[in-house]
Amino acid sequence: MPKNSQVNIGLLGLGVVGTAVAQVLLDPSGFLSERTGSPIFLRRILVRDITKPRSLEIPSELLTADPDAILADPEIDVVVEVMGGEHPAFENIEAALRAGKHVVTANKELMAKRGPELLSLAVDSGVQLLFEASVGGGIPIVGPLRKDLQANEIEVVYGIINGTTNYILTRMGQEGADFQDALAEAQAKGYAEPDPTADIEGIDAAFKLAILASLAFHTRVRATDVYREGVSKLKARDFRYAEELGYAIKLLAIAKKGLDGVEARVHPTLIPKDVLLAKVDGVFNAVEVTGDLTGPVLFYGRGAGPQPTSSAVLANVLEIARGLASGDGSPAPPVVDRGFPVKPMSDLVTRYYLRITATDSAGVLAKISHVLGDENISVASVIQKETDPVEGTAELVLTTHPSSEKAMQKALEELERLDVVWEIGNLVRIEQMGD
Amino acid sequence: MPKNSQVNIGLLGLGVVGTAVAQVLLDPSGFLSERTGSPIFLRRILVRDITKPRSLEIPSELLTADPDAILADPEIDVVVEVMGGEHPAFENIEAALRAGKHVVTANKELMAKRGPELLSLAVDSGVQLLFEASVGGGIPIVGPLRKDLQANEIEVVYGIINGTTNYILTRMGQEGADFQDALAEAQAKGYAEPDPTADIEGIDAAFKLAILASLAFHTRVRATDVYREGVSKLKARDFRYAEELGYAIKLLAIAKKGLDGVEARVHPTLIPKDVLLAKVDGVFNAVEVTGDLTGPVLFYGRGAGPQPTSSAVLANVLEIARGLASGDGSPAPPVVDRGFPVKPMSDLVTRYYLRITATDSAGVLAKISHVLGDENISVASVIQKETDPVEGTAELVLTTHPSSEKAMQKALEELERLDVVWEIGNLVRIEQMGD
Numbered sequence A, B: 001m002p003k004n005s006q007v008n009i010g011l012l013g014l015g016v017v018g019t020a021v022a023q024v025l026l027d028p029s030g031f032l033s034e035r036t037g038s039p040i041f042l043r044r045i046l047v048r049d050i051t052k053p054r055s056l057e058i059p060s061e062l063l064t065a066d067p068d069a070i071l072a073d074p075e076i077d078v079v080v081e082v083m084g085g086e087h088p089a090f091e092n093i094e095a096a097l098r099a100g101k102h103v104v105t106a107n108k109e110l111m112a113k114r115g116p117e118l119l120s121l122a123v124d125s126g127v128q129l130l131f132e133a134s135v136g137g138g139i140p141i142v143g144p145l146r147k148d149l150q151a152n153e154i155e156v157v158y159g160i161i162n163g164t165t166n167y168i169l170t171r172m173g174q175e176g177a178d179f180q181d182a183l184a185e186a187q188a189k190g191y192a193e194p195d196p197t198a199d200i201e202g203i204d205a206a207f208k209l210a211i212l213a214s215l216a217f218h219t220r221v222r223a224t225d226v227y228r229e230g231v232s233k234l235k236a237r238d239f240r241y242a243e244e245l246g247y248a249i250k251l252l253a254i255a256k257k258g259l260d261g262v263e264a265r266v267h268p269t270l271i272p273k274d275v276l277l278a279k280v281d282g283v284f285n286a287v288e289v290t291g292d293l294t295g296p297v298l299f300y301g302r303g304a305g306p307q308p309t310s311s312a313v314l315a316n317v318l319e320i321a322r323g324l325a326s327g328d329g330s331p332a333p334p335v336v337d338r339g340f341p342v343k344p345m346s347d348l349v350t351r352y353y354l355r356i357t358a359t360d361s362a363g364v365l366a367k368i369s370h371v372l373g374d375e376n377i378s379v380a381s382v383i384q385k386e387t388d389p390v391e392g393t394a395e396l397v398l399t400t401h402p403s404s405e406k407a408m409q410k411a412l413e414e415l416e417r418l419d420v421v422w423e424i425g426n427l428v429r430i431e432q433m434g435d
Helices: A016-025 A031-036 A089-098 A108-125 A142-148 A163-175 A179-188 A203-217 A236-245 A306-326 A364-374 A405-417 B016-025 B031-036 B089-098 B108-125 B142-148 B163-175 B179-188 B203-217 B236-245 B306-326 B364-374 B405-417
Strands: A007-012 A040-046 A078-081 A102-105 A154-160 A247-258 A261-272 A284-291 A295-302 A349-359 A379-388 A393-400 A421-430 B007-012 B040-046 B078-081 B102-105 B154-160 B247-258 B261-272 B284-291 B295-302 B349-359 B379-388 B393-400 B421-430
Touching: A007 A016, A007 A089, A007 A306, A016 A040, A016 A306, A031 A040, A031 A306, A040 A306, A078 A089, A078 A306, A089 A102, A089 A108, A102 A108, A102 A306, A108 A203, A142 A203, A142 A306, A142 B142, A142 B306, A154 A203, A163 A179, A163 A236, A163 A247, A163 A284, A203 A247, A203 A261, A236 A247, A236 A349, A236 A379, A236 A393, A236 A421, A306 B142, A349 A364, A349 A405, A364 A379, A364 A393, A364 A405, A393 A421, A405 A421, B007 B016, B007 B089, B007 B306, B016 B040, B016 B306, B031 B040, B031 B306, B040 B306, B078 B089, B078 B306, B089 B102, B089 B108, B102 B108, B102 B306, B108 B203, B142 B203, B142 B306, B154 B203, B163 B179, B163 B236, B163 B247, B163 B284, B203 B247, B203 B261, B236 B247, B236 B349, B236 B379, B236 B393, B236 B421, B349 B364, B349 B405, B364 B379, B364 B393, B364 B405, B393 B421, B405 B421
Parallel strands: A007 A040, A007 A078, A078 A102, A261 A421, B007 B040, B007 B078, B078 B102, B261 B421
Antiparallel strands: A154 A247, A154 A284, A247 A261, A284 A295, A295 B295, A349 A393, A349 A421, A379 A393, B154 B247, B154 B284, B247 B261, B284 B295, B349 B393, B349 B421, B379 B393
């Protein structure tokens, strides 16, 4: 018998996502209750200022500025956290779990930094902690990794999981826009924050990759374990050269499982222009997961925005509500931690795209090749691009065969010492996919 | 408290999918049990002939030729049906549900034809009937529609859900292959059956669309409600002409919800060549679902094959096992049937691509346009393609603005009566997507 026929929700936060969630929960048609088999009620909403005017008409008795009005209310079954940031979200969620409440969160920073301890606490408390909205907005990806792909050993996860940078890179690639112009345009359209650091430096993507990699490999990957490089060094001509070589450039989040540990990195990446991920443009996100049984599976959609994010939050609420309707709310399965080490970036072996400004004279390529050869880096292709007759320089674009990151970093130091090398324009890793 | 710490599986069928499922369930590492939190055992397998040599080494005491050894065994919690076909799968599943066993099936034909009654029986029996593997092989799509996208009103479902025809159409589009040659190649590679009817006539895709549309719209869409046209009338030059016009041709499964009912149809379709679905090539499948909250969400992967299908079957087994480990197995939520009517094809309004062989003389286009105009069909573009000076004919390719299917069918009859029209080469519907 259902121990709880009515499910009461407490909402922490009423920003754009909170408002979108509240709007559906307050929908008078009650379609969510119909689909779940038990009535779902939004009982209380935590806000900073209960007098602030709001876009959505909300009965004033629902609003409270006191967290305990939710966390200490025994009638509340599910706490939905959409405040963002580490504090006080952590403390609130911890208190909710300890009080035996199920928790749904959209908080990528918190889950990337404190996910494992909160998940353990949820198991100990016999409740669920669900976080679909923390990655990929409206794209189901956490649920599929937790459930639908669970019979697989996951080998690789590729993600385009930051819409701001994907918008910027799409503009640079398709229109030849400069980085600063593309960023300004993204800001004007509301796709980038006034302070865009978290997006353009890959911090946001690294949080999300830590969550995905931990789920995919059943091990703990911390946000600080993820190697991270932003997109601000890319030039419009890198996209032109990449295109000529058969590649698109994406800020790719990459996680792989090898015999000796896992790789987790976020950086601009050349990917073959004919693969599906290369067609993921604008603010859209996509995650490609390769399982031993399924092969590659790709999930695509809007990675941000209040409505898509509310879809993910509400899916988790419904999952818990169904569990409550049928019994004890289906407490989370045990957290499996296989304890795989995260490999240091210096262990990486990959292909590289290297753009160098050098003196335009005979023997220069030989000198550069010699330095690379000394580090066992084998050149796959060389093209000489723009020549500047005034400066007497030429721009060389090289790609390499798979080489060690450690060797490449050492070679870069050597190259910078060469008198013929004016500047290392850019070093971008190449992901051959499917290889 | 868990009422059932060990989960016993009975498997009906040991063909290629059954063998792949058994292989994972018999994996000595027990990783599935670890992830679920309760031991999972394969207890009995129904086969036609227990003496037949098999590729997978299976303890002989697991095999039985008697369905009741599974259906009447009170120790068996979950019955997994991978026999295929309507009979005796229906009778076996019905018996299993009545006996209070959870059921997982990969059977698209059965779910398309008898799904609603079996799902009602499952609810009445307090057990689950899960069917992820019935659509899209290894791609999670049934689960996402049942759960992850559940807070959405779904507006449209587009699917490339038959790998055989997608392989054939990809060959025709990319290599200019003829239909018969592409089919022969698909058969040689094992992508098409010796009798390819179910695939090339869209029967398989219609089964899957009936399942997807029923889930998406919370209403009953029967396989027989789905309008269906196969791919055998397509010529290599249709792909060339489509490409010139900016389109790819796919066998698209389309379901839409309107104010007056739902559309459900499977037919060759021109889609803009720059949308993601147009890049789904070869045997891969994809389903794009548009929800009111999420916007478009796309799921892509291998739509068939023993391993991908086993991933979907096992995901359902694990879902049930987790429910059993935590209590009563989380019986299915109520079946919501909104009772939307499925609209007849004659109510469709869409754009068309029309290829006509006509006398190569002045005034012919005027006559054709006149017939179309009389039916209120407005021509969007006309190009004259190949001319045959010996026959004195020319091939005309027209596209129309959105027009009524009823009017178009009437116009086709009129066109065939024109003395200048030698042949209606092909009529293919155009889906503008996102419009």
